[in-house]
Amino acid sequence: MDEPAVVRALSALVDGDVDLARREVAGGGSLLERALAEHLGGDGHGSVYDRPAAFEAFIRGGGNVPLYAAVGAVLADLYDSHRPASLLDVGCGDGTALLGALQAARHRPAHLDVLEPSPALLATALEQLHRWQQDGVPQTEVDSWPVTVQSLVSDLDTDPGAGRTWDLVQSTFALHAVDHDQRTAVLRDLRPSVGLLAVVEFDVPDVAVGSLDHLRFLARTYERGLAEYTDDRDLVAQGFLMPVLTGQLRPGAVRATFEQPATAWVRQLRETGWTDVTVRPVHDYWSSPAFLLTARGAAGSS
Template identity: 55%
Template sequence: MTDVDVLTALAEGDRRRARDVAAAGTSLLARALTTYLDHEDAGSVYDQPAAFAAFISGGGNVGLYAAVERALADQYRSLNPLRLADIGCGDGRVIRNALAASGHLPDSLTLIEPSAALLAQAVRDLTPTRAYAGTVQSFLSEVDSGFDLVESTFAMHTIPHDERTEVLTRLRDRTDRLVIVDFDVPDVEHGSPAHLRFLAETYERGLSEYTEDRDLVAGGFLMPVLVGQLAPGASRVTWEQPAAAWRARHKKLVPVAIHYV
């Protein structure tokens, strides 16, 4: 039995079999899934800021986030946006570091974040004009504001495809420029053997990049995200797409800069 067998059982809705197969495995992923399936609860993956913070502060995310901050700083220096908004700002570290690196200070800063706990951290480290604790869908329905630049880093993939298209369409009339940083994934059918192999390899590699914080990152973030996108009835928080699918679906939404990682 392999990690792919575990994920196959999850996708088929057989959690007991998934747990039993995982318990017989020796990989980091198998161990993490065994523990998670034994103690799974219904909370959001963003209910534990410590787990999310540990995840983005370790492994390959260190270099990744540094590159994102440099890219955003370049945008600030180039566009000089006076009215800036960040969708899914998390704990605010990316926009804070990017602003500091660029030396740019917008007249108006809007932070939009569904997790009240993460938004509280962002507000503590920044001084936003508006801090909105909710989804971007709710924000667009409740707040009538325009911006010079709207950015979103690793947040748009948390919105289902059709809703995301609607959000981007509505944003088109609200901003002069929209910058999105998000994930590129293989162009394979969701839940197919190729997709499950990709997930098994990716999550095993991701877990291997952590040591002291591995259990925290696994149980508080990575395993809920993994199980959520496979198990029927689970709380799903990611709808990743290949870069080509992003282009095909949103090619009319210009001017949009999408950075793939």
């Protein structure tokens, strides 16, 4: 049976044949076909950090509204049950998940570190944190890290005498942006400095990247995701979703995601020395179900 045009276009991208991909979606009628055609009408490259406004529109609309409400609730539960004095948010983005958790929790950490390599997103997160601090809540000391997590762990490794540790390190939909080998190194090197790790990610299907099953999954889910946006659809599509989609398929493109199933996350954490690794569901999202993974590090107890 012939595959839909958009699947054929994605297959052409895997083969590096952008001209064929353009022809497959030219004049297409579906949301994804039209979005992909517009994206490929340029050079078809780009990074999700090129247009931070697109990312902010994406997470503040569609299915992300109930998703981030659910994420904020489960993280707030962690704050209240483990009562961390120090908290590091790896890849905080514009602070949406972090602020939702802080506002929902009864417990406030005494010290908060926020790490985000995008200057624009970090500035927005810090602005939100400043407003939160002005609302009469107990003061939390905030430090910002405008670097990648790889840079952070490199600094920890080269300056072991600094003694920096965190009761809780959290990362929401950010560690999947680090490729598998680098992520393994990050998790291994971060473990001595962490009491408890909390990772929120998507439980994607266990299929090979670029395989026909993978392309069918992408075509189905991205069409569903685009349908959740109206006024901001073009901004979200061209500034975020299309770079994410094509980046994981097209040779030489800027890849923004290295997602893996929850079972692979568990295996990666255990192989890098983390203990008491547990997974719980968070929200049934349009792409894949979101889950919360927690694991014990080596920095005392939390």
